[in-house]
Amino acid sequence: MKKDSTLPPPTLERLARLYVLLGKLQNLGLQAISSKRLSELLGVPDHTIRKDLSFLKEGQGIEPFAEKEKAGVGKPGSGVGRGYPLESLRLLIGARLGLTHPRTACLVGLGNLGVAILNRRIWQEGVYRLVAAFDLSENRLELLSTKIPLYHARELERVVRNYRIEIGILTVPPEAAQETADRLVHAGIRGIINFAPVVLTVKSNRVVVRNVSLAGELNILSAYLYQQEEETHG
Amino acid sequence: MKKDSTLPPPTLERLARLYVLLGKLQNLGLQAISSKRLSELLGVPDHTIRKDLSFLKEGQGIEPFAEKEKAGVGKPGSGVGRGYPLESLRLLIGARLGLTHPRTACLVGLGNLGVAILNRRIWQEGVYRLVAAFDLSENRLELLSTKIPLYHARELERVVRNYRIEIGILTVPPEAAQETADRLVHAGIRGIINFAPVVLTVKSNRVVVRNVSLAGELNILSAYLYQQEEETHG
DNA sequence: CAATAATTGTGAAAAATTTCACAGTAAGGA
DNA sequence: TCCTTACTGTGAAATTTTTCACAATTATTG
Ligand SMILES: NC(=O)c1ccc[n+]([C@@H]2O[C@H](COP(=O)([O-])OP(=O)(O)OC[C@H]3O[C@@H](n4cnc5c(N)ncnc54)[C@H](O)[C@@H]3O)[C@@H](O)[C@H]2O)c1
Ligand SMILES: NC(=O)c1ccc[n+]([C@@H]2O[C@H](COP(=O)([O-])OP(=O)(O)OC[C@H]3O[C@@H](n4cnc5c(N)ncnc54)[C@H](O)[C@@H]3O)[C@@H](O)[C@H]2O)c1
DSSP states (O other): OOOTTOOOHHHHHHHHHHHHHHHHHHHTTOOEEOHHHHHHHHTSOHHHHHHHHHTTTTTSSSSOOOSSTTOOSSBOSSSTTOBEEHHHHHHHHHHHHTOSSOEEEEEEOOSHHHHHHHTOGGGGSSSEEEEEEEESOHHHHHHOOOSSOEEEGGGHHHHHHHTTOOEEEEOSOHHHHHHHHHHHHHTTOOEEEEOSSSOOOOOOTTSEEEEOOHHHHHHHHHHHHHHHHHHHHO | OOOTTOOOHHHHHHHHHHHHHHHHHHHTTOOEEOHHHHHHHHTSOHHHHHHHHHTTTTTSSSSOOOSSTTOOSSBOSSSTTOBEEHHHHHHHHHHHHTOSSOEEEEEEOOSHHHHHHHTOGGGGSSSEEEEEEEESOHHHHHHOOOSSOEEEGGGHHHHHHHTTOOEEEEOSOHHHHHHHHHHHHHTTOOEEEEOSSSOOOOOOTTSEEEEOOHHHHHHHHHHHHHHHHHHHHO
16 A cells, blocks of 8 residues: 655655746746756756656556557757657646645735735746735734735634635744644644744644744855855865 | 765754754753654654754864764653753754854845834844845835834845845845846845745745745645645545 | 563664766857 | 767766764763
């Protein structure tokens, strides 16, 4: 009963980002692209990209479809139109990562960061549906003009349950982050993207948490810079 | 001439985040903590944490200090005060990652997101010095009240060079991101944290780029949720 | 003071991931 | 038609990273 549908985490994360890139390249009018070019754009070696892409083939059909197994994802050979066809590659990745049916999301905390996220174009693209945004301040709620439905934070549980919201984006002050996360989890959220500089404790191992930490990024960046410095000066 | 100062990237990134967590625990008044507890807080297995921490010992002193090599980073045994002493552990990690001397940073783009970052408490803590923030809009610059020095974007190169700014945080609209990155690199920046939904092309392999991508995070989260769903339903 | 309990540190084994190297493929000339 | 060129796809090797298992350590309890 071994589920072979799970991708290696590094592959999953690279594909998720590749998916974003492919969308942008399509908007540029491109038709196909080589692993070499993707490698330059993504900063990932080309053979790693090809290997990642090789995971897409596995569960493509239903089962032992037998005949003409050969069809790869990309087109070998030189000249135009060779490489990976943008559209079908994007479709395949989307299917493999479950990015085909839209997910519902909500945003909690409409301060500067929250509003920045509210304004993102991504909500107009149809893949992610921002169906609610919450804040504690009535004032704030009245001032904002947006098509996204706004609610007072006291409505959180009710709205999350009602709309079966899957993903919560947390942009509240650090003091309020843990409590808000608890409420989201309690209301049945399935994933949280946490922007607050706090280490969330989420008991349920069903809930996926991703942290976006400026301090973390700064430290990682600094550490890489430091290693560079060490190499150079000795 | 093998440089053994480079940490495995996963270890480096975990230590960088652990460093942030340790600061918070210290503020809570804690003195020491076990790898087991850290494991719960960080979502990383305890043996991985111990292994990561074991890298700290290597270059601790100057060189072959010989005598009493034994001293580990943490204190074994049960009872209070056992585990890793917060303060010294944090110091050690800081030293190993080069987080001891302050780094200079600048922020480009003072829209909603930029202002959110401008307001972060991290700039008051002394480890990172936000020495300049830029925007194109004179109006915007006049309206903002902050202790951080604000400049018009045309001053970018001059200011970055003058203050030898090491890290640039990019919060401009997507259309302006590549150009701004080019200017930062040209002015001698060493690292970029890019918040714009754009794939930056940076020729110099000296410059470290970290992308913070909401779309990427959403896709990764969705893909994990999808894998969960597959497991469950079969 | 001896036994207990909780904890670190680490070499070695296992597992995961990346890299390699090259056979196979097809477009676009020559 | 036959090279040449620029690709993909992949099994196997190499490398990296994680996991394991347990000896060593020490506060605390009985
Ligand atoms: N990770 C990053 O890159 C990053 C960048 C900037 C800011 N941040 C963090 O994001 C958070 C928001 O930053 P900001 O500048 O927008 O802050 P802000 O103070 O401007 O906004 C916070 C908003 O949350 C609302 N709020 C407070 N408690 C609430 C609750 N319990 N429920 C719902 N809403 C509540 C407030 O009314 C306010 O509108 C902070 O925690 C900040 O540290 C993270
Ligand atoms: N990664 C994330 O999590 C995340 C979240 C929210 C927003 N974003 C992105 O961050 C960026 C900023 O978002 P925002 O809501 O603050 O946008 P915004 O439009 O409110 O602000 C952009 C600011 O940049 C300034 N600007 C424009 N061109 C510039 C230039 N060449 N040099 C200097 N300044 C310039 C504008 O005057 C404006 O003040 C956008 O690209 C947005 O997509 C990312």
